[in-house]
Amino acid sequence: MPxxxxxxxxxxxxxxxxxxxxxxxxxxxxxxxxxxxxxGELAAALTGRTLTAAKxxxxxxxxxxxxxxxxxxxxxxxxxxLVDGSSAGDPVGPGEDDRAHVDPRLTEHPEWGRFTLDFADxxxxxxxxxxxxxxxxxxxxxxxxxPDAALVGKDEFRARVGxxxxxxxARIMDQSVIAGVGNLLADEALWRARLSPNVAAGSLSEExxxxxRREIRATTRSALKKGGVHTxxxxxxxxxxxxxxxxxxxxGRASVGGRTTYWCTAEQQD
Numbered sequence: 001m002p003x004x005x006x007x008x009x010x011x012x013x014x015x016x017x018x019x020x021x022x023x024x025x026x027x028x029x030x031x032x033x034x035x036x037x038x039x040g041e042l043a044a045a046l047t048g049r050t051l052t053a054a055k056x057x058x059x060x061x062x063x064x065x066x067x068x069x070x071x072x073x074x075x076x077x078x079x080x081x082l083v084d085g086s087s088a089g090d091p092v093g094p095g096e097d098d099r100a101h102v103d104p105r106l107t108e109h110p111e112w113g114r115f116t117l118d119f120a121d122x123x124x125x126x127x128x129x130x131x132x133x134x135x136x137x138x139x140x141x142x143x144x145x146x147p148d149a150a151l152v153g154k155d156e157f158r159a160r161v162g163x164x165x166x167x168x169x170a171r172i173m174d175q176s177v178i179a180g181v182g183n184l185l186a187d188e189a190l191w192r193a194r195l196s197p198n199v200a201a202g203s204l205s206e207e208x209x210x211x212x213r214r215e216i217r218a219t220t221r222s223a224l225k226k227g228g229v230h231t232x233x234x235x236x237x238x239x240x241x242x243x244x245x246x247x248x249x250x251x252g253r254a255s256v257g258g259r260t261t262y263w264c265t266a267e268q269q270d
Contacts, residue, residue: 001091001119002151002270005060005179005223009088010073010081014054014063018117018125019085022066025118033114033129034136043136045069046117056263057145058179072140073115076133082126093236149180150220157213162204169197170257171217183217184260185223188232189216191244196268197256238262 002010024044028034034042046214049065056062063071073081080089111157115127115136125136147156150171160177162170169190172181181189190197195208204212223229233245242251242262 002059002077002079003223003229004059005185005220006228007056007061007075007180008150009062009228010054010075010219011054013083013086014051014125015086017086018063018123019051019054021119021121021123023047023117024120027116027118028111028136029114029187032132033134035129037138040139042115042136043070046071049118049263057142057148058148058175059182060140060142060145060179062140062142068129070123070139072135072137074135074137074140075127075269076129076131078130078131079127079134082124082128084123088094097130101174134201139178145179146175146177147179149178149216152178152213154210154213158206158209161212162209163202165200165202167256167260168212169194169200169206169244171201172232173257173259180220182229183261184229184232184235184238185216185219186214186259187238187262188229188234190244190255190268191234191264192219194264194267196270197261197263198254199270218234220240223241234262 023046026046028042031039046069049067049069049139051063052066055065061073070267075089078090080087110131112128113126114129114132114134115124125137161171164171169186171177173186193212194269195212219232223231237243237245240253243249244251244264247264247266249264251262251266252264255261
Protein backbone atom coordinates (compact mmCIF):
# COMPACT_ATOMS: atom_id res chain seq x y z
CA MET A 1 0.00 0.00 0.00
CA PRO A 2 1.36 3.49 -0.77
CA UNK A 3 2.72 5.28 2.27
CA UNK A 4 4.32 8.70 2.65
CA UNK A 5 7.43 7.93 0.56
CA UNK A 6 5.39 6.44 -2.30
CA UNK A 7 3.00 9.39 -2.28
CA UNK A 8 5.96 11.77 -2.29
CA UNK A 9 7.39 9.90 -5.30
CA UNK A 10 4.06 10.36 -7.10
CA UNK A 11 3.96 14.05 -6.15
CA UNK A 12 7.53 14.51 -7.39
CA UNK A 13 6.61 12.85 -10.70
CA UNK A 14 3.74 15.30 -11.20
CA UNK A 15 6.01 18.17 -10.19
CA UNK A 16 8.67 17.14 -12.68
CA UNK A 17 6.49 16.20 -15.66
CA UNK A 18 2.99 17.67 -15.44
CA UNK A 19 3.31 21.27 -14.27
CA UNK A 20 2.81 24.07 -16.74
CA UNK A 21 0.65 21.88 -18.99
CA UNK A 22 -2.87 22.95 -19.94
CA UNK A 23 -5.74 20.52 -19.38
CA UNK A 24 -7.89 20.08 -22.49
CA UNK A 25 -10.10 17.15 -21.38
CA UNK A 26 -10.92 15.20 -18.23
CA UNK A 27 -12.25 11.64 -17.89
CA UNK A 28 -14.16 11.71 -14.61
CA UNK A 29 -16.78 9.10 -15.50
CA UNK A 30 -15.92 6.75 -12.61
CA UNK A 31 -18.44 7.93 -10.05
CA UNK A 32 -16.88 5.85 -7.23
CA UNK A 33 -13.35 7.22 -7.64
CA UNK A 34 -14.66 10.75 -8.24
CA UNK A 35 -17.30 10.73 -5.49
CA UNK A 36 -19.10 12.87 -4.39
CA UNK A 37 -18.85 14.61 -7.77
CA UNK A 38 -21.23 13.86 -10.61
CA UNK A 39 -19.76 12.91 -14.02
CA GLY A 40 -18.56 16.06 -15.73
CA GLU A 41 -18.17 18.11 -12.56
CA LEU A 42 -14.40 17.74 -12.33
CA ALA A 43 -14.13 18.21 -16.09
CA ALA A 44 -16.04 21.50 -15.91
CA ALA A 45 -13.81 22.78 -13.11
CA LEU A 46 -10.47 21.69 -14.61
CA THR A 47 -10.72 21.93 -18.41
CA GLY A 48 -8.72 24.90 -19.65
CA ARG A 49 -6.74 25.14 -16.40
CA THR A 50 -2.98 24.70 -16.12
CA LEU A 51 -1.32 22.70 -13.35
CA THR A 52 0.91 25.05 -11.34
CA ALA A 53 2.05 23.05 -8.29
CA ALA A 54 2.01 19.55 -6.79
CA LYS A 55 1.83 19.45 -2.99
CA UNK A 56 1.54 16.90 -0.20
CA UNK A 57 0.87 16.59 3.54
CA UNK A 58 1.45 13.09 4.82
CA UNK A 59 -0.28 10.68 2.44
CA UNK A 60 -2.60 13.37 1.02
CA UNK A 61 -1.59 14.91 -2.32
CA UNK A 62 -3.11 17.65 -4.42
CA UNK A 63 -2.43 19.78 -7.47
CA UNK A 64 -2.88 23.55 -7.69
CA UNK A 65 -4.14 25.19 -10.88
CA UNK A 66 -3.90 28.69 -12.32
CA UNK A 67 -7.61 29.19 -11.63
CA UNK A 68 -7.33 28.49 -7.92
CA UNK A 69 -9.02 25.07 -8.17
CA UNK A 70 -7.29 22.31 -6.22
CA UNK A 71 -7.38 18.70 -7.45
CA UNK A 72 -6.94 16.12 -4.70
CA UNK A 73 -5.45 12.79 -5.80
CA UNK A 74 -5.44 9.92 -3.30
CA UNK A 75 -3.69 6.67 -4.17
CA UNK A 76 -5.88 4.48 -1.96
CA UNK A 77 -4.53 0.97 -1.40
CA UNK A 78 -2.83 0.31 -4.73
CA UNK A 79 -2.90 3.46 -6.82
CA UNK A 80 -0.21 4.89 -9.06
CA UNK A 81 0.15 8.17 -10.91
CA LEU A 82 1.09 7.89 -14.59
CA VAL A 83 2.41 10.91 -16.45
CA ASP A 84 3.01 10.02 -20.09
CA GLY A 85 5.50 7.11 -19.96
CA SER A 86 6.43 7.09 -16.28
CA SER A 87 4.60 6.13 -13.10
CA ALA A 88 5.07 6.23 -9.34
CA GLY A 89 3.04 5.25 -6.30
CA ASP A 90 2.13 1.76 -5.12
CA PRO A 91 5.24 -0.47 -5.26
CA VAL A 92 5.27 -2.44 -8.52
CA GLY A 93 6.59 -5.64 -6.97
CA PRO A 94 8.98 -7.09 -4.38
CA GLY A 95 12.51 -5.92 -4.99
CA GLU A 96 11.58 -3.67 -7.91
CA ASP A 97 12.64 -0.03 -8.04
CA ASP A 98 9.58 2.23 -7.87
CA ARG A 99 11.23 5.39 -9.19
CA ALA A 100 9.54 6.41 -12.46
CA HIS A 101 9.01 2.75 -13.25
CA VAL A 102 6.87 1.91 -16.27
CA ASP A 103 4.57 -0.86 -15.07
CA PRO A 104 3.45 -3.24 -17.86
CA ARG A 105 0.01 -3.36 -16.23
CA LEU A 106 -0.54 0.16 -17.53
CA THR A 107 -0.84 -1.15 -21.08
CA GLU A 108 -2.24 -4.59 -20.23
CA HIS A 109 -5.12 -3.19 -18.18
CA PRO A 110 -6.20 0.22 -19.50
CA GLU A 111 -9.50 -0.19 -17.63
CA TRP A 112 -7.57 0.43 -14.41
CA GLY A 113 -7.07 4.02 -15.49
CA ARG A 114 -9.75 5.50 -13.22
CA PHE A 115 -9.25 9.23 -13.81
CA THR A 116 -7.42 11.01 -16.61
CA LEU A 117 -6.29 14.53 -17.48
CA ASP A 118 -5.48 15.12 -21.16
CA PHE A 119 -2.98 17.87 -21.88
CA ALA A 120 -2.84 20.25 -24.82
CA ASP A 121 0.51 18.81 -25.93
CA UNK A 122 -0.98 15.33 -26.28
CA UNK A 123 0.21 13.88 -22.96
CA UNK A 124 -1.81 12.51 -20.08
CA UNK A 125 -1.92 12.23 -16.30
CA UNK A 126 -3.70 9.09 -15.11
CA UNK A 127 -4.77 7.81 -11.70
CA UNK A 128 -4.15 4.10 -12.29
CA UNK A 129 -5.77 1.95 -9.64
CA UNK A 130 -6.24 -1.82 -9.82
CA UNK A 131 -8.37 -1.93 -6.68
CA UNK A 132 -10.45 1.19 -7.43
CA UNK A 133 -9.89 2.66 -3.96
CA UNK A 134 -8.15 5.86 -5.05
CA UNK A 135 -9.88 9.24 -5.17
CA UNK A 136 -9.99 12.31 -7.38
CA UNK A 137 -11.76 15.18 -5.66
CA UNK A 138 -12.01 18.94 -5.96
CA UNK A 139 -10.69 21.13 -3.14
CA UNK A 140 -9.91 18.30 -0.67
CA UNK A 141 -10.41 18.94 3.04
CA UNK A 142 -7.00 18.74 4.77
CA UNK A 143 -8.06 20.33 8.06
CA UNK A 144 -7.98 17.03 9.94
CA UNK A 145 -4.29 16.36 9.26
CA UNK A 146 -1.46 16.96 11.67
CA PRO A 147 1.97 18.21 10.53
CA ASP A 148 3.83 16.17 7.94
CA ALA A 149 5.78 13.33 9.57
CA ALA A 150 8.85 14.01 7.44
CA LEU A 151 8.94 17.71 8.33
CA VAL A 152 7.54 18.09 11.85
CA GLY A 153 9.86 19.91 14.25
CA LYS A 154 11.28 18.47 17.46
CA ASP A 155 9.16 20.43 19.94
CA GLU A 156 5.92 19.85 18.04
CA PHE A 157 6.68 16.14 17.70
CA ARG A 158 7.27 15.86 21.46
CA ALA A 159 4.03 17.69 22.25
CA ARG A 160 1.87 15.74 19.82
CA VAL A 161 3.27 12.21 20.14
CA GLY A 162 4.52 12.08 23.72
CA UNK A 163 1.21 12.11 25.57
CA UNK A 164 -1.67 9.82 26.42
CA UNK A 165 -2.03 6.12 27.13
CA UNK A 166 -2.46 4.95 23.52
CA UNK A 167 0.12 2.43 22.25
CA UNK A 168 3.02 4.23 20.63
CA UNK A 169 2.41 2.73 17.19
CA ALA A 170 -1.25 3.75 17.24
CA ARG A 171 -0.22 7.26 18.27
CA ILE A 172 2.23 7.83 15.42
CA MET A 173 -0.22 6.36 12.91
CA ASP A 174 -2.99 8.76 13.99
CA GLN A 175 -3.05 11.13 11.01
CA SER A 176 -4.40 13.96 13.17
CA VAL A 177 -1.30 13.70 15.37
CA ILE A 178 1.31 13.51 12.60
CA ALA A 179 0.43 12.86 8.97
CA GLY A 180 2.02 10.21 6.80
CA VAL A 181 3.08 7.28 8.96
CA GLY A 182 1.56 4.05 7.65
CA ASN A 183 1.77 0.49 8.93
CA LEU A 184 5.08 -0.53 7.36
CA LEU A 185 6.82 2.79 7.99
CA ALA A 186 5.74 2.63 11.64
CA ASP A 187 7.13 -0.88 12.15
CA GLU A 188 10.40 -0.01 10.42
CA ALA A 189 10.93 3.25 12.33
CA LEU A 190 10.08 1.72 15.72
CA TRP A 191 12.43 -1.19 14.99
CA ARG A 192 15.22 1.22 14.06
CA ALA A 193 14.61 3.18 17.27
CA ARG A 194 14.38 -0.03 19.36
CA LEU A 195 11.06 1.13 20.84
CA SER A 196 8.12 -1.15 21.58
CA PRO A 197 4.99 -0.48 19.50
CA ASN A 198 2.91 -1.38 22.59
CA VAL A 199 4.36 1.05 25.12
CA ALA A 200 2.18 4.01 26.14
CA ALA A 201 3.14 7.03 24.04
CA GLY A 202 3.04 9.30 27.09
CA SER A 203 5.65 7.21 28.90
CA LEU A 204 8.49 8.07 26.49
CA SER A 205 11.28 10.40 27.56
CA GLU A 206 12.23 13.42 25.47
CA GLU A 207 15.34 11.56 24.34
CA UNK A 208 13.27 8.61 23.13
CA UNK A 209 10.82 10.92 21.33
CA UNK A 210 13.70 12.73 19.63
CA UNK A 211 15.19 9.40 18.55
CA UNK A 212 11.86 8.23 17.15
CA ARG A 213 11.42 11.45 15.20
CA ARG A 214 14.90 11.04 13.69
CA GLU A 215 14.21 7.43 12.75
CA ILE A 216 10.87 8.26 11.10
CA ARG A 217 12.68 10.86 9.01
CA ALA A 218 15.58 8.51 8.25
CA THR A 219 13.20 5.69 7.29
CA THR A 220 11.35 8.07 4.97
CA ARG A 221 14.57 9.29 3.33
CA SER A 222 15.80 5.73 2.83
CA ALA A 223 12.49 4.65 1.29
CA LEU A 224 12.51 7.60 -1.09
CA LYS A 225 16.07 6.80 -2.15
CA LYS A 226 15.54 3.06 -2.59
CA GLY A 227 12.06 3.08 -4.12
CA GLY A 228 9.51 2.52 -1.35
CA VAL A 229 8.86 1.52 2.26
CA HIS A 230 9.04 -2.14 1.22
CA THR A 231 12.84 -1.73 0.91
CA UNK A 232 13.27 -1.38 4.69
CA UNK A 233 15.48 -3.85 6.55
CA UNK A 234 12.70 -5.20 8.76
CA UNK A 235 9.99 -5.46 6.11
CA UNK A 236 11.09 -8.73 4.40
CA UNK A 237 11.04 -10.41 7.84
CA UNK A 238 7.46 -9.36 8.73
CA UNK A 239 5.98 -12.85 8.60
CA UNK A 240 4.98 -15.56 11.03
CA UNK A 241 8.17 -17.05 12.45
CA UNK A 242 10.24 -14.14 11.19
CA UNK A 243 13.43 -13.14 12.97
CA UNK A 244 15.05 -9.78 13.68
CA UNK A 245 17.57 -8.93 10.92
CA UNK A 246 19.73 -7.18 13.51
CA UNK A 247 19.99 -9.68 16.38
CA UNK A 248 18.21 -12.83 15.18
CA UNK A 249 15.56 -12.87 17.91
CA UNK A 250 12.04 -14.01 17.08
CA UNK A 251 9.71 -11.25 15.95
CA GLY A 252 6.58 -10.60 17.98
CA ARG A 253 3.29 -10.36 16.11
CA ALA A 254 0.02 -8.77 17.27
CA SER A 255 -2.60 -6.23 16.32
CA VAL A 256 -1.76 -2.73 17.53
CA GLY A 257 -4.15 0.07 16.72
CA GLY A 258 -6.03 -2.33 14.49
CA ARG A 259 -2.99 -3.06 12.32
CA THR A 260 -0.83 -6.19 12.12
CA THR A 261 2.43 -5.31 13.85
CA TYR A 262 5.86 -6.94 14.09
CA TRP A 263 8.69 -6.11 16.49
CA CYS A 264 11.88 -7.58 17.89
CA THR A 265 11.09 -9.39 21.15
CA ALA A 266 14.63 -8.84 22.44
CA GLU A 267 15.31 -5.23 21.51
CA GLN A 268 11.83 -3.65 21.60
CA GLN A 269 10.55 -4.65 25.00
CA ASP A 270 7.81 -2.70 26.80
